[in-house]
Amino acid sequence: MQIAVLLYDRFTALDAVGPYELLSRLPGAETFFVARERGPVRNDQDSLALVADRTLAEVPAPDIVLVPGGPDARVAMDDPEILDWLRAADATSTWTTSVCTGSLVLAAAGLLDGRRATTHWLAFDELRALGVEPTGERVVFDGKYVTSAGVSSGIDMALHLLGRIAGDETAQTVQLLTEYDPQPPYDAGSPEKAPAALVAKWRAETGKPETAPAGTE
């Protein structure tokens, strides 16, 4: 089982490393961070660099493809080499997955046409503009396509995937060993739960209209 985590300039670190940490513990899995070129790739805050150990060409047919998001997912969406690699990898993948605005990259590659999918809550309109209606769920399975909500949701997605791939006991083992027993001191992790003023502020700052995802009206 080969897992490829795509890196591109200004990716969001936890989008990649959250699910990586869990999925890479799959017995027998071989995991690679891949990018156009080998070497360090800087994140959206510029203070972190993850090393791509393989080029895209060196990992042409992974079983699991994972695309992290970032505030500038355009970097990947506008890169023909990345889109071509994604389409080719998807042709033989068992799972094609994304976290956060990584789904915009999958959509830009044409892989989400007619599918159920999601993205970061502030990127719903961008996903719609690519012809895909966001569901607003945290983790969305549609066949082999698995998309998840913002940043930290990739950890939940990874647990779901581990269960589907290797069974409940393996998923529970990984949850136990990573002590994923979340106890956030606030309950502000979604636009439905956060203080309305905060949500409105961020919608205004980012120029996003207040439109609900399908099925939440």
Added chain:
Amino acid sequence: MQIAVLLYDRFTALDAVGPYELLSRLPGAETFFVARERGPVRNDQDSLALVADRTLAEVPAPDIVLVPGGPDARVAMDDPEILDWLRAADATSTWTTSVCTGSLVLAAAGLLDGRRATTHWLAFDELRALGVEPTGERVVFDGKYVTSAGVSSGIDMALHLLGRIAGDETAQTVQLLTEYDPQPPYDAGSPEKAPAALVAKWRAETGKPETAPAGTE
């Protein structure tokens, strides 16, 4: 506000990147990954490398020190250069923090003597052997010393810290923007919640006796 995240060979990636992702969003924060030498540092799975952008000597007095854990925390515990840096940094830090077995490193540096602290549930006895009684809580504050449980707990610790440092609204904003609204499909994230057979299996495999943390009997 300067934040230093310590890297050492075979660290656990999510221990570092989970809290990094949240803490680095603190307004005005400047975050550095630091290690004995600049350059890539490989994790416990060997499939990930994070770049240390600064040497320890280059970041002598961070406001927040964060020490990730790893299955081989001995790498850091037995390194006099790391322990000396920790003691010196701690002398002026506002917060000295750890995730998972990172607390063993703080304890080895003598920074947890007589304090309340915690670590990964499979490392309780190792913390005890260093003279510190693990509390079994997910995030433990004792003055400026903040330790957290295994791997994923650093995300909760970071939210607590953001609240203490910058107030509830900043912490909630970061929670909202990282969509930290956990929805794990299993409830096996602690030895109290996971299937007993799994817990027993891992205690046996790692040679850990079944002793409860203080206050949980």
